[in-house]
Amino acid sequence: MRLLKRNKSIPFNIGVTLVVLLFLMMACSLFYTPYDPNAMEPQNRLAPPSIEHPFGTDNFGRDILSRVMEGSKTAFLIGTLSVTIGLFFGFLIGAVAGYFGGWIDEIFMRFIDAMMAFPGILLAIVLVSVFNTGMQNTIIALGIMTIPSFSRIVRSGFIQVKEFDFVKASKAKGAGSMRIIVKHILPNVISSITVAVTLSFSGSVLAESGLSYLGLGVQPPDPSWGRMLKEAQPFIVSSPTYVIITGGVIMLMVLGFNLLSDGIRDLRDKKA
Amino acid sequence: MKYLLYKASTFTLTITFISIIIFFVFQIIPGNPAQIILGIDADEQQVIQLEEKLGLNEPPLERYIDWIKGVFQGDLGDSLKYQIPVMDILKDRIPVTFSLAILSILFTVLIGIPLGILIARTDGKWYSVVLSIFTQLGIAIPSFWFGFLLILLFAVILNWFPTFGYVPWSDDFWGALKSFFLPSLAIAVTNIAVVIRYLRNTILDQSKMDYVRTARVKGLSERSIVYGHVLRNAFLPVLTIMGMIIADTIGGSIIIENVFALPGLGNLLIQSITSRDFPLIQSMVMYIAIFVVIINFLIDLLYRIIDPRIRLKG
Numbered sequence: 365m366r367l368l369k370r371n372k373s374i375p376f377n378i379g380v381t382l383v384v385l386l387f388l389m390m391a392c393s394l395f396y397t398p399y400d401p402n403a404m405e406p407q408n409r410l411a412p413p414s415i416e417h418p419f420g421t422d423n424f425g426r427d428i429l430s431r432v433m434e435g436s437k438t439a440f441l442i443g444t445l446s447v448t449i450g451l452f453f454g455f456l457i458g459a460v461a462g463y464f465g466g467w468i469d470e471i472f473m474r475f476i477d478a479m480m481a482f483p484g485i486l487l488a489i490v491l492v493s494v495f496n497t498g499m500q501n502t503i504i505a506l507g508i509m510t511i512p513s514f515s516r517i518v519r520s521g522f523i524q525v526k527e528f529d530f531v532k533a534s535k536a537k538g539a540g541s542m543r544i545i546v547k548h549i550l551p552n553v554i555s556s557i558t559v560a561v562t563l564s565f566s567g568s569v570l571a572e573s574g575l576s577y578l579g580l581g582v583q584p585p586d587p588s589w590g591r592m593l594k595e596a597q598p599f600i601v602s603s604p605t606y607v608i609i610t611g612g613v614i615m616l617m618v619l620g621f622n623l624l625s626d627g628i629r630d631l632r633d634k635k636a
Numbered sequence: 637m638k639y640l641l642y643k644a645s646t647f648t649l650t651i652t653f654i655s656i657i658i659f660f661v662f663q664i665i666p667g668n669p670a671q672i673i674l675g676i677d678a679d680e681q682q683v684i685q686l687e688e689k690l691g692l693n694e695p696p697l698e699r700y701i702d703w704i705k706g707v708f709q710g711d712l713g714d715s716l717k718y719q720i721p722v723m724d725i726l727k728d729r730i731p732v733t734f735s736l737a738i739l740s741i742l743f744t745v746l747i748g749i750p751l752g753i754l755i756a757r758t759d760g761k762w763y764s765v766v767l768s769i770f771t772q773l774g775i776a777i778p779s780f781w782f783g784f785l786l787i788l789l790f791a792v793i794l795n796w797f798p799t800f801g802y803v804p805w806s807d808d809f810w811g812a813l814k815s816f817f818l819p820s821l822a823i824a825v826t827n828i829a830v831v832i833r834y835l836r837n838t839i840l841d842q843s844k845m846d847y848v849r850t851a852r853v854k855g856l857s858e859r860s861i862v863y864g865h866v867l868r869n870a871f872l873p874v875l876t877i878m879g880m881i882i883a884d885t886i887g888g889s890i891i892i893e894n895v896f897a898l899p900g901l902g903n904l905l906i907q908s909i910t911s912r913d914f915p916l917i918q919s920m921v922m923y924i925a926i927f928v929v930i931i932n933f934l935i936d937l938l939y940r941i942i943d944p945r946i947r948l949k950g
Contacts (some may be wrong), residue, residue, distance in 0.1 A: 376859055385928055390763075402891065434737035465790075474646060474649045474650050475653050477646075477653070477929075478650050478651075478657055479651065481654055481883075481925040481926075481928045481929045481932075482921070482925055482928075483883035483885075483886045483887030483923075484884055484885055484886075484887020484888060484890065485887060485890070485891070486890060486921065486925075489905065489906075489909070490658070490661060490921055492909075492919070493909040493917060494661055543799075552759065566776070573778050573781075574779075574780060574891050577778075577891065577894075578891060578894060578906055579910075580906070590778075593780070593781060593784070597784065597895075600784055600787060600792070604788055607784050607785075607788070611638075611778060611781030611784065615776050615778065618777075619773065619776035620774060621652045621773060622772065623772065
């Protein structure tokens with residue numbers, strides 16, 4: 365809340381608004397969707413937006429708004445869990461590498477470099493191809509994919525702060541490693557981590573939509589925006605609104621989290 | 637020289653780690669890989685035959701060494717699905733992905749750099765704000781969805797380009813260019829946005845430097861300050877993100893080839909996953925990763941050659 369009041373930047377506020385709106389949509393879908401997302405109306409296929417169906421209907425006559433709402437659950441779930449996995453292991457690796465330095469750092473960082481040599485969603489594709497598709501494996505794959513960015517940030521935070529006089533002083537006073545990490549290093553890297561959390565969240569949502577579009581991500585009956593786009597592609601000419609709306613929602617979600625992360629970074633830079 | 641040695645050793649270490657990761661990941665396929673490849677209905681004789689062919693009975697270390705030898709000698713065994721050497725399949729696919737990547741990077745550089753300079757020079761004006769909004773959208777847009785929108789606008793409504801499909805360069809140069817145009821633009825959109833934002837920030841940072849004030853005091857025109865001094869220094873950091881951009885371009889083409897039905901590596905990768913052609917996937921992923929590491933290594937070297945400050949320091 366304090367962050368909100370102090371931050372008057374327009375992009376940041378747009379980001380917050382988008383994220384809150386999408387979150388409310390997700391929360392709402394837990395209790396209510398206008399139609400059953402899987403109910404088919406064969407006589408009403410690929411209908412354009414109307415009062416009954418604000419986003420139109422898909423190729424089976426299912427209500428697109430209800431399906432988009434349903435899909436937001438998957439997006440939030442995958443974003444949250446994969447970032448949690450990435451943050452946990454990324455923090456561990458980065459903290460150990462940054463705190464101890466030397467050859468431990470060298471080995472850990474070459475390992476992270478090796479992970480980063482897989483461009484884009486290739487690492488996730490490889491993992492999913494071995495472990496099989498589905499919600500759980502998609503989350504694990506995307507979680508692993510976000511480890512490198514966290515570990516790099518945490519590592520550089522640890523290295524920077526380690527050299528500060530107050531940390532050296534408390535080390536000289538005999539403070540233990542754990543105390544130094546929690547009391548001195550964490551507060552200094554927390555804003556960078558927050559920026560990375562929001563960025564990785566949008567990255568995971570984007571990557572999930574790509575994986576599911578390729579048929580390698582979330583599988584039916586679990587809902588997914590990416591798979592909706594895969595289903596929508598053949599009808600791009602006869603029903604362009606289906607494609608435009610579904611992809612637009614993905615973009616708004618990614619945009620919301622990106623703007624949020626920019627806002628937090630600007631705030632941090634201003635403070636510094 | 638010391639630096640070069642250090643870089644060469646980290647390069648080797650990274651490649652080794654990559655090969656271990658890839659090899660290890662394909663070892664932990666749950667269940668018997670031969671059984672999974674052949675399906676549940678395969679009889680025992682077939683499974684035993686395939687196990688022998690894949691060398692699954694040998695110890696892992698031996699198989700790893702065999703595979704690494706193969707990777708560097710270009711002998712990767714046969715694809716399970718196509719029953720021909722993996723190298724022969726890759727040979728047909730690489731030019732498609734390569735063309736896409738080159739064209740996409742051209743778009744990124746030719747559109748991203750001029751717009752980045754423009755947006756920095758006109759910082760605060762309304763059109764630079766509008767352009768900033770577009771760069772935010774460009775970063776948030778799913779590339780395959782942008783591909784759909786390009787198809788809808790340029791192929792369906794305006795009818796300027798084919799909706800999908802592939803024309804080889806040797807058949808028809810303009811036809812090939814047309815078939816690669818929309819897909820490379822779809823891959824490039826995010827990178828263009830990234831370059832614009834990055835270049836804007838580095839130019840604005842450089843403009844605050846003392847040497848700019850000195851140049852101004854000396855009476856140099858704004859134009860020659862920007863093009864003669866600021867840009868030279870602002871381009872250097874952009875070079876460092878080029879490695880990331882090239883990697884993203886390769887990653888992006890995995891999805892986009894499937895949107896536009898282009899027979900490149902990305903298309904082959906997804907097909908191989910569906911048909912569980914693990915030897916093919918394993919080698920393809922290894923080559924892509926090696927390529928990315930080599931590009932980053934070269935950019936690192938180039939950076940040192942261009943920037944004397946770093947060259948002299950090490």
